[in-house]
Amino acid sequence: MSNNTETMVAPIISARGLKKHYQRGIETIKALDGVSLDIRAGEMVSILGPSGSGKTTLINLLSCLDAPDAGELLIAGRSVSGLVEEELVNVRQGVLGFVFQKFHLLPTLTVAENVELPLMFLRRAVDREKTLEILRQVDLENRAGHLPKELSGGQMQRVAIARALITDSKVLIADEPTGNLDKANGEAVFALFRRLVSEKNLAVIVTTHNLALGGLADRIITLEDGLVIDEHLRQ
Amino acid sequence: MRFMAFAFKNLFRRPLRTGLTITGVALAVAVAVSLIGFNIGYRQSIDVSIDKLGFQVMIMAKGCPYEAATMMLKGGTGLVYLPSSTYDKVRSDPDISAITPIFVGVAEKEGSGISDESASSFAIISGIEVESFVSMKPWMTMSQSAGHQGGRWFADEATGEVVLGFEVAEYEQRKVGDSYYMSITPYGQTEPVMSEFKVAGILERTGTQDDGTVFMPIGLARSLFNRPTELTIVGFKLKNFSGFALRQFEQRWAQLPEVQVVGLQQVKTTLVSLVETAQTMIASVAVVAIIVAIIGVINSIMMSVFERTGEIGIMKAIGASKSDIFQIIWLETMAICLGGGIGGILLALSGTSLVEKAIQSLIDFGTRGSMVAITPQVMLVALLGSAVVGCFAGLYPAWRASSMRPVEAIREGE
Ligand SMILES: Nc1ncnc2c1ncn2[C@@H]1O[C@H](COP(=O)(O)OP(=O)(O)OP(=O)(O)O)[C@@H](O)[C@H]1O
Ligand SMILES: [Mg+2]
Numbered sequence: 001m002s003n004n005t006e007t008m009v010a011p012i013i014s015a016r017g018l019k020k021h022y023q024r025g026i027e028t029i030k031a032l033d034g035v036s037l038d039i040r041a042g043e044m045v046s047i048l049g050p051s052g053s054g055k056t057t058l059i060n061l062l063s064c065l066d067a068p069d070a071g072e073l074l075i076a077g078r079s080v081s082g083l084v085e086e087e088l089v090n091v092r093q094g095v096l097g098f099v100f101q102k103f104h105l106l107p108t109l110t111v112a113e114n115v116e117l118p119l120m121f122l123r124r125a126v127d128r129e130k131t132l133e134i135l136r137q138v139d140l141e142n143r144a145g146h147l148p149k150e151l152s153g154g155q156m157q158r159v160a161i162a163r164a165l166i167t168d169s170k171v172l173i174a175d176e177p178t179g180n181l182d183k184a185n186g187e188a189v190f191a192l193f194r195r196l197v198s199e200k201n202l203a204v205i206v207t208t209h210n211l212a213l214g215g216l217a218d219r220i221i222t223l224e225d226g227l228v229i230d231e232h233l234r235q
Numbered sequence: 236m237r238f239m240a241f242a243f244k245n246l247f248r249r250p251l252r253t254g255l256t257i258t259g260v261a262l263a264v265a266v267a268v269s270l271i272g273f274n275i276g277y278r279q280s281i282d283v284s285i286d287k288l289g290f291q292v293m294i295m296a297k298g299c300p301y302e303a304a305t306m307m308l309k310g311g312t313g314l315v316y317l318p319s320s321t322y323d324k325v326r327s328d329p330d331i332s333a334i335t336p337i338f339v340g341v342a343e344k345e346g347s348g349i350s351d352e353s354a355s356s357f358a359i360i361s362g363i364e365v366e367s368f369v370s371m372k373p374w375m376t377m378s379q380s381a382g383h384q385g386g387r388w389f390a391d392e393a394t395g396e397v398v399l400g401f402e403v404a405e406y407e408q409r410k411v412g413d414s415y416y417m418s419i420t421p422y423g424q425t426e427p428v429m430s431e432f433k434v435a436g437i438l439e440r441t442g443t444q445d446d447g448t449v450f451m452p453i454g455l456a457r458s459l460f461n462r463p464t465e466l467t468i469v470g471f472k473l474k475n476f477s478g479f480a481l482r483q484f485e486q487r488w489a490q491l492p493e494v495q496v497v498g499l500q501q502v503k504t505t506l507v508s509l510v511e512t513a514q515t516m517i518a519s520v521a522v523v524a525i526i527v528a529i530i531g532v533i534n535s536i537m538m539s540v541f542e543r544t545g546e547i548g549i550m551k552a553i554g555a556s557k558s559d560i561f562q563i564i565w566l567e568t569m570a571i572c573l574g575g576g577i578g579g580i581l582l583a584l585s586g587t588s589l590v591e592k593a594i595q596s597l598i599d600f601g602t603r604g605s606m607v608a609i610t611p612q613v614m615l616v617a618l619l620g621s622a623v624v625g626c627f628a629g630l631y632p633a634w635r636a637s638s639m640r641p642v643e644a645i646r647e648g649e
Contacts, residue, residue: 060642089555104549113244120237
């Protein structure tokens, strides 16, 4: 637990009763069946749970990459329900940064260009110094000119994290960021998250299958069948 | 980084895929361009052949023979003349591109010394307007063989000069500058009047009845025959030559009571129908080729954008708006289509000239002109066409991908 006074700070993400149901034939799959949670700056939250428990579904809703069937979601104090596509882009921009399980770097761009790509969409000027500074934070400053195919998985994931950081995001949202990494690389990613939380006062939400890694977070939330079955602070 | 730079990086750092897509577009454009070019070139070379026929239609008085043989047989007695008012009427016809008046008469030849014992043989005289006549028969040139050098046409107002058809000169053994004698019976008189002319030029052999004709200025012929305003034949060329135009023209002027309209038989029966079937055939092949080309462009572009659904999802997840996606896809598609268009045109240009050379080495068409005419307009249309088609083809998958939720697009792209 980082700091008790932070509970007084307004949450960056606040979710109430989020539901997402999928219809498969006559069967209704309750991927999420009413999940509420708050995430504040400076805390790292991990979401655990067996396969199919709804982790990805929850992450996608919190990222505004997908819309809930029911429930309320506030991002930086702004309600996102009923917002159209272009408005959602605005809400995400500059607040939420994403890290995917499969990295999803653009293969045609160099490491530095991949990191700078979000700036193009935000119409912000590129500052190569800042890019290199962020690459330094993820230990990749000497790889700026490489193409993704020349990197290892762990390196690619750190590029993806740098890409999420370039826009000064307040929250990093990562779905299974270590799913395609070996143990050492997975631990490095989580260590990096911890450092970013404490040094930059970021909020991090991360899902994982790995109980040991999940246990490194400040708060551990466990899902099962679309419901929160356990929530506890780091021991 | 600007969108433009981004688009070009995407293209240049995927050389294989970009190359394949450009090749796909280029092949489609090449096929369409060469077929259209062939169609235009074919039409042009057919037009040239039609031009070479000389006049395509003649108008003459009813009952007047127009074959040299008939004129000879009848000794010129069958010739009937048209008043100049007829000429004034028909020259205002909107469909004609060229018109030339001709006065035909038959003169007697006596004592040439070479002909047989019969006292008189005949010479067919054509009184012509040099400029309009020669422009219809541009292949009529002065013979340059021995004794024929220095030949030229007479001036329209000349009074003592003639130009001889090749066979006339050969038969009478005349050279340029020699004298030539003919006896002409003026209208209204019974006795022929003998006149001396100077041979101004001798024509190259044409293989037509012009070879046996003596040409002189129309004004001179009219005054020698004492028919100062009349004429025998009016020759025409039509602006847009086709069987239909020819029939229309015939119907229009056959209504005048005094005239008969004579279309050149071989033109009517063979060339016209040949041209028209060939035209329709090539045109339909070209239409098919264009459709194939359009489908080819659509296919190449669509596949290349569909393939990137996942990438589009990621770009959206990291902040790209729909219009950003459209701009990027639009730029890339434009570049590919312009590249493919230019490549296709170059391919068509080099390909058709090779094929043409090969064909010409196998078969001699006797034509100088190119069979394939890839005009600047065709190139421009091909370029614009491929760009427009490509953009429409690219925008659909771009729209589809950018309308998906980013997660769906990413998942689909995996
Ligand atoms: N697009 C979809 N259509 C239908 N059902 C879906 C869809 N997405 C998810 N589901 C279902 O919702 C449930 C939750 O899926 P989710 O992907 O959130 O699980 P998860 O916890 O991320 O699993 P994993 O650990 O394997 O990634 C699953 O039963 C899944 O089959
Ligand atoms: Mg998942």
